[in-house]
Amino acid sequence: MTELLTADQMRGFEKAAIARGDASGLDLMERAGQGVVEAILAQWPELTKGGHRALVFCGPGNNGGDGFVIARLLRDVGWTVQVHLHSDPAALPADAKENYDRWMQAGEVLPLVAETVFAGARPDLIVDAVFGIGLSRPVPVEIAQVLDVAGMKQWKSPYKIKRVAVDCPSGLDLDTGIIPTDRAAGRKAGSAWPATLNTANLTVTFHAPKPGHYLALGPTLCGSLKVVDIGLGGAARESQMIGQSPDPQRIRLAEPFFAGRNVTGSWLRSVMGKPNLPGHKFNFGHVAVFAGGVGRGGAARLAARAALRSGAGLVTVICPPSALIENACQLNAIMLRALKKDQPLAEVADHRVTSFCLGPGMGVSQRTRDLVQEVLARRAGEYDLEDPVVVLDADALSSFAQDPQSLFAQTHARTILTPHEGEFERLFPDLSGPARSRLSKVDAVRQAAKRAGCLVLLKGADTVIADPQGGATVHAASYGREVPWLATAGAGDVLAGLIAGLAASFGSGTLFCAAELAAYLHVEAARSFGPGLIAEDLPEELPKLFRELGL
Ligand SMILES: NC(=O)C1=CN([C@@H]2O[C@H](COP(=O)(O)OP(=O)(O)OC[C@H]3O[C@@H](n4cnc5c(N)ncnc54)[C@H](O)[C@@H]3O)[C@@H](O)[C@H]2O)[C@@H](O)CC1
Numbered sequence: 001m002t003e004l005l006t007a008d009q010m011r012g013f014e015k016a017a018i019a020r021g022d023a024s025g026l027d028l029m030e031r032a033g034q035g036v037v038e039a040i041l042a043q044w045p046e047l048t049k050g051g052h053r054a055l056v057f058c059g060p061g062n063n064g065g066d067g068f069v070i071a072r073l074l075r076d077v078g079w080t081v082q083v084h085l086h087s088d089p090a091a092l093p094a095d096a097k098e099n100y101d102r103w104m105q106a107g108e109v110l111p112l113v114a115e116t117v118f119a120g121a122r123p124d125l126i127v128d129a130v131f132g133i134g135l136s137r138p139v140p141v142e143i144a145q146v147l148d149v150a151g152m153k154q155w156k157s158p159y160k161i162k163r164v165a166v167d168c169p170s171g172l173d174l175d176t177g178i179i180p181t182d183r184a185a186g187r188k189a190g191s192a193w194p195a196t197l198n199t200a201n202l203t204v205t206f207h208a209p210k211p212g213h214y215l216a217l218g219p220t221l222c223g224s225l226k227v228v229d230i231g232l233g234g235a236a237r238e239s240q241m242i243g244q245s246p247d248p249q250r251i252r253l254a255e256p257f258f259a260g261r262n263v264t265g266s267w268l269r270s271v272m273g274k275p276n277l278p279g280h281k282f283n284f285g286h287v288a289v290f291a292g293g294v295g296r297g298g299a300a301r302l303a304a305r306a307a308l309r310s311g312a313g314l315v316t317v318i319c320p321p322s323a324l325i326e327n328a329c330q331l332n333a334i335m336l337r338a339l340k341k342d343q344p345l346a347e348v349a350d351h352r353v354t355s356f357c358l359g360p361g362m363g364v365s366q367r368t369r370d371l372v373q374e375v376l377a378r379r380a381g382e383y384d385l386e387d388p389v390v391v392l393d394a395d396a397l398s399s400f401a402q403d404p405q406s407l408f409a410q411t412h413a414r415t416i417l418t419p420h421e422g423e424f425e426r427l428f429p430d431l432s433g434p435a436r437s438r439l440s441k442v443d444a445v446r447q448a449a450k451r452a453g454c455l456v457l458l459k460g461a462d463t464v465i466a467d468p469q470g471g472a473t474v475h476a477a478s479y480g481r482e483v484p485w486l487a488t489a490g491a492g493d494v495l496a497g498l499i500a501g502l503a504a505s506f507g508s509g510t511l512f513c514a515a516e517l518a519a520y521l522h523v524e525a526a527r528s529f530g531p532g533l534i535a536e537d538l539p540e541e542l543p544k545l546f547r548e549l550g551l
């Protein structure tokens with residue numbers, strides 16, 4: 001897994017490297033610029049031949065400094081380079097000023113305004129080095145208009161222009177993936193909100209990716225993402241290793257890599273605990289999935305199927321007596337028990353149930369609340385080391401919309417809430433909607449997990465998982481892993497079942513690690529099946545996927 005560094009953390013790394021004497025700020029800037037040029041030529045080998053034309057947009061900070069390095073290096077290999085600067089050169093920070101001076105030894109700078117930018121011939125390349133991790137407020141409208149992709153229409157065949165962003169497309173907040181926007185200024189300038197769209201074909205970042213590359217608008221704006229090593233050291237840390245608990249101070253990306261190595265097989269084995277363990281089916285866990293009434297059992301059956309396919313030894317669907325026949329007609333390997341209204345739960349789910357899944361199709365009701373509370377009150381049995389896992393999704397969450405505190409009073413360390421945005425808003429209204437223009441999805445989920453005293457997984461193309469201590473993971477279905485067809489009825493029920501199933505076995509990893517792997521497998525199953533996918537296909541794709549992933 002890779003660490004995602006916030007702007008503050010990145011600055012800390014830079015400072016530490018300089019303090020250790022590993023490199024000067026100027027060295028880092030040179031390596032950054034060089035890394036961008038190498039990435040450009042690797043992405044478009046046709047640009048290595050002949051002289052090409054580049055526009056380089058430089059901002060008032062060190063991102064602009066990188067821009068001057070890039071301009072100089074391209075000029076050195078025969079390019080025609082035109083630099084536009086949005087700053088008073090005298091106000092540039094020292095390293096950026098030094099690179100400005102080096103550029104000026106044989107060049108000039110023009111202002112970064114539409115009239116001068118669009119006046120010349122069509123460039124082959126536009127380099128956006130206006131703002132990087134130092135973005136502190138909305139981009140001024142006149143700069144945003146220059147950066148807007150729509151501006152390229154001023155040239156003939158604008159699609160031929162390659163756009164490269166240094167660290168990020170300027171205007172993107174790298175901590176949040178949001179574009180801070182001054183709506184009033186945008187309206188005054190006659191542009192609709194969001195005022196502009198600055199997208200890149202290639203984004204080159206340094207040392208480690210940042211949360212904003214993966215959250216919210218990040219993947220849409222960045223194009224492809226390349227991370228360049230600038231010699232800051234210490235990229236691989238134990239907390240990024242598969243199977244390890246997350247570092248409360250850091251954010252990691254759920255992906256099967258560690259220190260550049262593909263470790264998919266070991267990731268699966270470390271979380272699932274099953275493949276090399278001989279054992280009885282009860283060693284591999286027993287999942288109980290609660291179903292709703294007549295005609296509403298499909299969601300629970302999907303979750304149950306995913307739990308069984310993900311390796312749980314046994315799976316039981318528990319339904320009201322009225323729905324018994326309906327479920328019996330649909331289930332074979334999955335067991336089925338009816339639970340009467342006043343019947344003790346222990347009669348249908350004994351202490352050998354290691355993992356519960358509640359919510360899909362249960363209905364928003366007092367009955368659902370009662371069952372959730374009864375399950376949450378369960379503690380480890382005489383021979384068990386840990387309390388059973390409780391996965392709460394869909395109606396199990398919405399049933400507490402009026403009184404989330406009564407849910408949070410009972411949730412525990414082996415509980416995970418798996419809301420989509422709507423369900424999340426019902427439980428955490430103050431961490432949703434307008435609040436999220438200031439708060440990154442990661443911080444919102446961290447706060448939610450702290451408040452709820454359990455894990456929270458907030459779904460999306462950028463799924464975020466957090467624990468109450470602050471450990472957080474982003475799982476991103478982006479940069480070639482997009483699966484828009486996963487937005488299909490029942491897909492969320494399958495994810496809840498997957499988590500319940502992966503976490504059920506006695507040998508399995510922590511619930512946090514099970515949730516990370518579930519998010520990954522969910523998307524991989526959708527990628528493997530392809531468009532046309534319906535939720536039923538997801539569990540059925542798992543055996544093929546497990547084989548391919550080296551389990
Ligand atoms: N931190 C590191 O380890 C390294 C940083 N490097 C580069 O340095 C960048 C960070 O440099 P800085 O911290 O100087 O930050 P930036 O260059 O991203 O921007 C900071 C400057 O922009 C101004 N600014 C911010 N938002 C503005 C807005 N909306 N309108 C007008 N002005 C605005 C600030 O007042 C400040 O002058 C990185 O993104 C990267 O490109 C690289 O040179 C390599 C090493």
Ligand SMILES: [K+]
Nearest residue numbers: 128131166168
């Ligand atoms: K930039």
